[in-house]
Amino acid sequence: xxxxxxxxxxxxxxxxxxxxxxxxxxxxxxxxxxxxxxxxxxxxxxxxxxxxxxxxxxxxxxxxxxxxxxxxxxxxxxxxxxxxxxxxxxxxxxxxxxxxxxxxxxxxxxxxxxxxxxxxxxxxxxxxxxxxxxxxxxxxxxxxxxxxxxxxxxxxxxxxxxxxx
Amino acid sequence: xxxxxxxxxxxxxxxxxxxxxxxxxxxxxxxxxxxxxxxxxxxxxxxxxxxxxxxxxxxxxxxxxxxxxxxxxxxxxxxxxxxxxxxxxxxxxxxxxxxxxxxxxxxxxxxxxxxxxxxxxxxxxxxxxxxxxxxxxxxxxxxxxxxxxxxxxxxxxxxxxxxxxxxxxxxxxxxxxxxxxxxxxxxxxxxxxxxxxxxxxxxxxxxxxxxxxxxxxxxxxxxxxxxxxxxxxxxxxxxxxxxxxxxxxxxxxxxxxxxxxxxxxxxxxxxxxxxxxxxxxxxxxxxxxxxxxxxxxxxxxxxxxxxxxxxxxxxxxxxxxxxxxxxxxxxxxxxxxxxxxxxxxxxxxxxxxxxxxxxxxxxxxxxxxxxxxxxxxxxxxxxxxxxxxxxxxxxxxxxxxxxxxxxxxxxxxxxxxxxxxxxxxxxxxxxxxxxxxxxxxxxxxxxxxxxxxxxxxxxxxxxxxxxxxxxxxxxxxxxxxxxxxxxxxxxxxxxxxxxxxxxxxxxxxxxxxxxxxxxxxxxxxxxxxxxxxxxxxxxxxxxxxxxxxxxxxxxxxxxxxxxxxxxxxxxxxxxxxxxxxxxxxxxxxxxxxxxxxxxxxxxxxxxxxxxxxxxxxxxxxxxxxxxxxxxxxxxxxxxxxxxxxxxxxxxxxxxxxxxxxxxxxxxxxxxxxxxxxxxxxxxxxxxxxxxxxxxxxxxxxxxxxxxxxxxxxxxxxxxxxxxxxxxxxxxxxxxxxxxxxxxxxxxxxxxxxxxxxxxxxxxxxxxxxxxxxxxxxxxxxxxxxxxxxxxxxxxxx
Numbered sequence: 032x033x034x035x036x037x038x039x040x041x042x043x044x045x046x047x048x049x050x051x052x053x054x055x056x057x058x059x060x061x062x063x064x065x066x067x068x069x070x071x072x073x074x075x076x077x078x079x080x081x082x083x084x085x086x087x088x089x090x091x092x093x094x095x096x097x098x099x100x101x102x103x104x105x106x107x108x109x110x111x112x113x114x115x116x117x118x119x120x121x122x123x124x125x126x127x128x129x130x131x132x133x134x135x136x137x138x139x140x141x142x143x144x145x146x147x148x149x150x151x152x153x154x155x156x157x158x159x160x161x162x163x164x165x166x167x168x169x170x171x172x173x174x175x176x177x178x179x180x181x182x183x184x185x186x187x188x189x190x191x192x193x194x195x196x
Numbered sequence: 197x198x199x200x201x202x203x204x205x206x207x208x209x210x211x212x213x214x215x216x217x218x219x220x221x222x223x224x225x226x227x228x229x230x231x232x233x234x235x236x237x238x239x240x241x242x243x244x245x246x247x248x249x250x251x252x253x254x255x256x257x258x259x260x261x262x263x264x265x266x267x268x269x270x271x272x273x274x275x276x277x278x279x280x281x282x283x284x285x286x287x288x289x290x291x292x293x294x295x296x297x298x299x300x301x302x303x304x305x306x307x308x309x310x311x312x313x314x315x316x317x318x319x320x321x322x323x324x325x326x327x328x329x330x331x332x333x334x335x336x337x338x339x340x341x342x343x344x345x346x347x348x349x350x351x352x353x354x355x356x357x358x359x360x361x362x363x364x365x366x367x368x369x370x371x372x373x374x375x376x377x378x379x380x381x382x383x384x385x386x387x388x389x390x391x392x393x394x395x396x397x398x399x400x401x402x403x404x405x406x407x408x409x410x411x412x413x414x415x416x417x418x419x420x421x422x423x424x425x426x427x428x429x430x431x432x433x434x435x436x437x438x439x440x441x442x443x444x445x446x447x448x449x450x451x452x453x454x455x456x457x458x459x460x461x462x463x464x465x466x467x468x469x470x471x472x473x474x475x476x477x478x479x480x481x482x483x484x485x486x487x488x489x490x491x492x493x494x495x496x497x498x499x500x501x502x503x504x505x506x507x508x509x510x511x512x513x514x515x516x517x518x519x520x521x522x523x524x525x526x527x528x529x530x531x532x533x534x535x536x537x538x539x540x541x542x543x544x545x546x547x548x549x550x551x552x553x554x555x556x557x558x559x560x561x562x563x564x565x566x567x568x569x570x571x572x573x574x575x576x577x578x579x580x581x582x583x584x585x586x587x588x589x590x591x592x593x594x595x596x597x598x599x600x601x602x603x604x605x606x607x608x609x610x611x612x613x614x615x616x617x618x619x620x621x622x623x624x625x626x627x628x629x630x631x632x633x634x635x636x637x638x639x640x641x642x643x644x645x646x647x648x649x650x651x652x653x654x655x656x657x658x659x660x661x662x663x664x665x666x667x668x669x670x671x672x673x674x675x676x677x678x679x680x681x682x683x684x685x686x687x688x689x690x691x692x693x694x695x696x697x698x699x700x701x702x703x704x705x706x707x708x709x710x711x712x713x714x715x716x717x718x719x720x721x722x723x724x725x726x727x728x729x730x731x732x733x734x735x736x737x738x739x740x741x742x743x744x745x746x747x748x749x750x751x752x753x754x755x756x757x758x759x760x761x762x763x764x765x766x767x768x769x770x771x772x773x774x775x776x777x778x779x780x781x782x783x784x785x786x787x788x789x790x791x792x793x794x795x796x797x798x799x800x801x802x803x804x805x806x807x808x809x810x811x812x813x814x815x816x817x818x819x820x821x822x823x824x825x826x827x828x829x830x831x832x833x834x835x836x837x838x839x840x841x842x843x844x845x846x847x848x849x850x851x852x853x854x855x856x857x858x859x860x861x862x863x864x865x866x867x868x869x870x871x872x873x874x875x876x877x878x879x880x881x882x883x884x885x886x887x888x889x890x891x892x893x894x895x896x897x898x899x900x901x902x903x904x905x906x907x908x909x910x911x912x913x914x915x916x917x918x919x920x921x922x923x924x925x926x927x928x929x930x931x932x933x934x935x936x937x938x939x940x941x942x943x944x945x946x947x948x949x950x951x952x953x954x955x956x957x958x959x960x961x962x963x964x965x966x967x968x969x970x971x972x973x974x975x976x977x978x979x980x981x982x983x984x985x986x987x988x989x990x991x992x993x
Contacts, residue, residue, distance in 0.1 A: 058226075058227075062229075065219070065220020065221065067224070067390070067391070068470075069391070069473075070390075070473045070907070070908045071473055075390050075908060106219075106220055108219070109219050115219070119218035119219060120218075122218045123214040123218055126210075126211050126214060126873035126876075126877055128214060128218070128696075129696030129698070129881065130217075130222075130391070130439070130440060131213070131217025131441070131696065132222070132389070132390050132439075132442055133390050134217045135220045157917060160916050161916045162915075163916075164390060164908070164913050164915060165390070166388065166442045166444070166881070166884075166885070166913065167696050167881045168877050168880060168884075169880035169881045169882070169885075169922065170916040170919050171876075171877075171922060172873070174916070174921075
């Protein structure tokens with residue numbers, strides 16, 4: 032069936048089986064492969080996307096359910112080709128990753144956190160990423176990266192809603 | 197070269213790979229799409245052991261979009277069995293069960309369809325008739341004389357049994373004033389990467405070449421595919437420019453690749469085999485060691501351990517590849533960081549009707565370290581001595597390196613006491629003890645954990661000939677090629693995939709250091725396997741040593757050529773030329789990098805006589821010290837030995853049983869650090885992995901032979917809540933065997949954290965008379981044991 036999806040600010044129409052998950056739709060139909068499949072039962076968070084700004088597991092949602100929402104995937108985060116968002120830059124600065132597989136979900140979870148909480152404590156950061164599993168880093172450098180991103184954002188001069196980018 | 201003298205090495209520089217990952221531009225195997233591709237889903241065995249009476253695929257084949265159903269009979273007739281790492285040729289292994297199934301979940305048939313969803317639907321229509329056969333799940337039960345045989349043709353469930361005696365063990369035990377014995381068990385867990393094993397295989401029948409994009413971390417991968425598929429090596433092209441979403445040892449995927457490769461050839465279409473989580477957990481053949489240790493230690497009044505006898509029985513599951521070799525690698529650090537004078541080691545790999553194992557981070561070293569450390573603590577307890585003091589009394593001392601251990605391996609360097617001192621200072625030992633006692637006073641169970649261990653690094657494969665006399669392997673080389681183009685740009689080729697280790701950053705740092713050029717300007721590429729030099733992939737904590745070493749050596753070849761060209765054109769002797777920042781000078785005159793490069797690419801008439809034009813160098817590096825076959829059961833295992841010392845505080849609320857790690861300090865010495873961010877990440881990630889293995893993660897089976905923990909709902913991976921903030925203190929004991937003094941660090945943290953956590957939990961529950969001798973120590977086990985102990989105590993009152 033046909034469904035209209037607003038993805039990273041662009042309207043896309045896709046024709047999918049009703050049982051197609053949003054994850055499979057993004058990766059398969061739309062070639063937005065930055066969203067990863069990890070467990071496909073809603074535990075690992077590798078498939079995290081933002082739905083109206085809130086982190087959601089795209090493996091637990093049908094593509095047809097996403098009609099009418101603003102979907103943000105990792106491809107929609109960098110401000111321009113070759114550039115990095117403040118959060119992405121902080122992940123690089125602190126090496127908040129190794130294999131990169133959980134990174135898309137982690138970056139999106141961090142964006143969602145910093146949109147609603149400009150100055151999170153380490154405990155709040157750990158809470159915000161606790162639904163995203165990482166097997167490489169032990170989370171330490173990811174927490175450091177999000178803290179650095181918050182610090183860097185606090186020193187910037189942009190409006191809160193736009194700050195994260 | 198001192199650490200301070202480095203320009204790029206040891207500096208906290210950004211990791212080059214990270215830029216593509218943060219924007220979602222990593223390129224993983226599942227991201228590869230090929231026109232006309234078909235998808236595979238697998239039909240799993242319902243039984244731990246059964247004869248396959250018949251497979252009826254007609255209903256599945258009648259479904260729309262279904263192209264093929266492959267059985268083990270067909271596959272076995274057309275392919276050779278997969279490689280077995282030990283001398284057990286009748287333990288035959290194919291990607292699909294042939295004739296009988298040997299573990300629950302084993303792949304019995306493969307369904308190929310236009311989409312994965314259709315293929316999955318069709319698996320339910322494949323009707324398999326089974327005749328259940330007696331099975332064995334437990335490793336000790338499997339060696340009983342009347343145990344059902346997993347592979348009857350082999351005639352036994354033992355696939356490897358080796359007895360080594362290094363030194364005068366019986367005499368040392370007879371002379372020792374004390375001895376003790378104990379049993380510990382390392383539970384079956386694994387690294388469980390977030391990316392399952394994925395691959396795409398495509399056969400071009402006109403060129404007769406199989407293209408493979410796979411999430412692979414496997415030495416000799418193309419060789420094994422070619423042999424099993426009965427095609428030449430030149431007909432397999434593995435694309436190394438694929439990012440691997442975590443591996444830590446297990447992404448070996450031979451059975452998957454032979455299966456997909458056969459289907460691609462048979463059907464003439466690209467084949468996608470993307471494991472789902474269930475397929476991965478129960479039949480990805482990627483479980484880790486499950487090891488029972490029976491240990492005896494002989495020691496003196498001062499707590500000096502004089503001798504050790506160790507039997508290690510590993511339940512390797514239903515089939516074998518390299519997994520039994522994981523009993524061999526620990527031979528190279530069988531005494532840990534201690535001066536144990538003699539050792540008897542009895543290693544057994546035993547078949548059972550469980551999922552096969554694969555190589556897991558540390559290759560058997562972490563379980564062995566857990567077994568040794570448990571004994572050290574028992575010695576201290578038996579003598580009423582301080583645990584740290586007993587470790588110190590047994591440590592190899594700084595001035596005793598190189599130190600030859602009884603099994604024939606020489607440790608390169610270290611200063612274990614200095615690292616322990618730094619950890620004690622960082623954690624403030626007296627305050628930590630006071631804090632533990634304060635918590636105990638408040639009614640909490642609180643314990644301090646310690647562990648000390650080694651990380652062998654430099655990964656050769658010396659355990660292969662040690663465990664199998666027919667195997668004559670004495671090299672495990674690694675290669676790097678450098679090409680300087682006509683515009684002066686530097687491209688470095690590496691010849692393997694990476695799964696998060698930052699190899700692009702490693703080689704650009706090493707080449708930049710030698711050539712004195714900014715590593716960020718260096719392009720790193722990964723040719724496919726047919727264009728590659730020999731590589732043995734990132735196993736055994738080897739790449740800083742081996743790939744870094746080859747990069748260093750290749751860069752020196754480039755530099756030597758530049759200097760020779762400069763000498764000729766400045767008309768001076770070679771040793772009169774000085775090299776700095778890519779330019780070469782002598783007698784006040786300088787030839788710039790671009791001038792030198794231009795001569796190499798354009799000016800043959802300006803080159804020294806006999807020199808080849810162009811500017812490139814290759815280096816194929818041999819593992820330092822790995823030249824010889826074992827002699828009389830002794831061998832030099834790996835060249836480098838990193839050290840780690842853990843000190844932690846664990847608090848358990850007796851009402852909950854949940855261990856809370858309140859403080860975690862690790863002292864780490866891996867010689868010269870090449871990239872501090874990468875080494876830090878490895879260590880922190882290794883500790884998290886060790887927390888999982890010691891408290892949460894287990895592939896648990898029921899008595900019916902069924903895997904109970906098949907999803908992330910019940911196989912529990914530590915989240916950011918379970919992994920605490922960890923403090924790392926550094927020490928640098930450069931290795932004399934490596935180009936910058938570096939050692940391995942890819943297994944750091946994981947090798948000592950399970951021992952430290954066991955130590956802490958046992959310290960916490962000791963006042964209740966409880967002892968945990970098996971990992972993982974689950975919350976439920978702690979809760980139950982504590983409740984029972986408290987009930988008894990209350991009953992007495």
